[in-house]
Amino acid sequence: MIKIQEPSRPLEIAHMDWVTGLPQGGDRSYNACLVIVDRFSKTPIFLPFHKDDTAMDTALLIWNIV
Numbered sequence: 001m002i003k004i005q006e007p008s009r010p011l012e013i014a015h016m017d018w019v020t021g022l023p024q025g026g027d028r029s030y031n032a033c034l035v036i037v038d039r040f041s042k043t044p045i046f047l048p049f050h051k052d053d054t055a056m057d058t059a060l061l062i063w064n065i066v
Contacts, residue, residue, distance in 0.1 A: 011066065
């Protein structure tokens with residue numbers, strides 16, 4: 001088994017997962033959450049979004065916030 005490379009700076013390597021099926025909340029009625037974990041600092045980032053958002057919506061969310 002090959003060991004995953006250790007990052008040398010924040011957000012060089014990140015793990016992402018979507019949590020869906022959440023009750024609607026917030027002023028924009030979000031119903032899902034994108035969880036990003038920075039492998040360097042082990043810090044989680046939680047981004048609210050809509051389950052029906054497109055790949056482009058998700059990419060723009062990540063680009064603008066992270």
